Amino acid sequence: MGRQDFREKCVAERESTYQTMNVTTYYSLPALLLAGRQKAAEKTVVSFDLFDTLLIRRIHDPDLVKLPVARYIARLARSVGVACHQHRVQELRDTIEKRHRLETGQRFVDQEACYPRFMEELLRHIFAAQYSPELLAQVTDYELTMENSMLVVRDPFKVWMEELFRQGKRLFIISDMYLPAMHLRRLVDHAGIEPYVEAVISSADTFLAKASGKAFAMIAEKYGLAPQDWLHVGDNPISDGLRPVEMGIEALVLSDVGEAQRKSLVKRYYNYSDGKPFWRGRVLQQLMAPLEGEDRPQSSLYREGYTFLGTIIGLFVQEVARHCLEKGIRKIFFLSREGWTFKRYWEQAMPLLYPEGGLPEIEYLYVSRMALAGASCAYQGLTKANADIVFLPTGNRDFRDVCRIFALEIDPLLPHLQRYQLEADSALSPAHQGYTPNNRQMFDALLEDRSFQEEVRRQTRIANEAAVRYFESVGLFAHDHIALVDIGWLGTIQRFLFETIAHRPDCPTCHGLLFGATRGIPYPEGGKNLLRGIVYDRYRFDFAASVIIYAQDIFEEACRAPHPTLNGYRLTETGAELEFRKVDDDIGKAEVEQDNYFAPLQQGIFDSAGRFAAAAALLGYQLEDCRGWMNYMLVSKLAFPTAREVADIRHLHHLDDFHGGRKPQAGLTLGPVPLWRERPWKLKFHPWLRLRHFLGHLRGRINQ
């Protein structure tokens, strides 16, 4: 029997009656709704319990939502010079709340507490003279935001409420909760069910709760409700079952087995993450996962964007924030074009992760290797390291490619080449026919020629001035320390950028933060020019993370901004203008096609940002906590992907002006075919293909 059949059978056998209480319990939501619709036809009033009935929590234990609030209060306290650790805040909150409940218990049957009262007392205790009503409002706002991020409305209930509302029934929401009705209304409003409800009633306002049944009597009197016309729906067999029945109200109790299973799983993931750090990333993902109506059928690209790339980018962006706060960096520049995705993710995630603020300013910086390469030569000339970068891609062959990349006019440079027995077409890349080591030696000698370098500097001075003007306009020189966030891989953009501005006395210290630093050629680190790979760095041995090399283009394509690449900067009377690449040629069209193909993937990444932030804020986990799980995801998805995953995520095009279009000599560049470039049938049927590639990768890293 399939799982669905089994569930249906369970739904069919749904009812189990408490003989003594005369309360009917339903073990699935469809069963309860079926009965509820029949019974509600005879009633004029329907009331609902709120938590675990209309709204379900992503987390198994509602008290866990209090932890980020304690952390937030501790941070606020620290910002005004009060030392109070988050555990102490939580301890104080529990103590004060408990005392409030005991005091209420002396005057009422129910031992209830009221959030604004005990929270005010807590804040007064911690902040003493620095307490203000605005502080209470600020903390309450964050607590409700966290609650909202963890609560999900049950769609079938929402639909039923709408039906009941249209039928003219009076609908109430009754909750035994420390949050007063005005706060609950915010949760109900966020869930989208507020318009259907006549009143939201909380035990925190009157200290009359459902648990004792006093709430039902009070509501009946206040709103003039007749018990025989009243149907109540909830999840607690006593508060939502026995008590209303005692009052003569018909009650339906939901004991949702599916929910019990889900919560039990979350509980295990959460508990395991305490002792086994590997599970931290998994519990983070479990809390990020969409629930109920949020989880619509989506394409495989969207799902990969949400669960795989979204989580890793979230951890990366969170680490960027942590690093900048630790180093006192006050401005972050997200470098085009991948930085566009990181910036957008940042904007969605950071308000929940850092509610107290204090984060660096952020800015999107229009840069590209092509735009900066020329500008970088204006003072230092064309260095050997930069010239070597040109010949890393096999599509570049000779001096013409050097000129194309560094925006140099070739004619004035030809006499210099001739002095070194070189021509514009002399092959300088070993991947091309005609290459001789002598050509390269002569080229290296040319790079040391003073008159050649003077001509290079002369030609690139205007490009440098335009770039510097643009950087001035975005405030790049306004800070002593700035972070430059980019996808990777060699750090070429930062290299060119730093060399463009290094001559200025106000040149800031540039902290390069790359998603992955593969460091194909050594980066000139030191002084004001720093570089660090966050998810992967070749200088930090992390074998699992190194599998990023399997398919690094995917990350690049997935994060790319939907605008063409920057070709350069043009000087104007008032400053500098950006010059973008045209999109009507083959490369431009291929990029647009690729962008359209990956649009669902990007949407998945952005949709995950808010939920990632809520889950990370609740759990208090950062990248280092989740590194084990992240590494597992990388190995599993990149080194051992399914054939379907490769077919779906593999990019259609990855083209770049920097790479050139020359055809290398046959046989010279043919290494082993990368796993992600293997033919589909091989990926599907070859049993040892992934293992063979993995062993090859392992050998490569060990020999590195």
Next chain:
Amino acid sequence: MKRIVTALYDLQGQGIFRLARLALLGKYLPIGNLQGGPGARCLGVLLFLHYLGYPFYLLLARHGHRLQALRRRLRR
């Protein structure tokens, strides 16, 4: 078109079986820093809860009250 979360409350494309397979490979091959890995017991419990959790909790919901005496005794 599929949902992100499966009917077993697992993540689509990142299921517990896939993890178990890689964890098994990790016993014989170095696959990198997994911060100690998942652990066989944790994996076993999660496999059970993902795949057999529903009938188990259904049984518990319907007849769990009969186990109260046993639970009390175990607690003691």
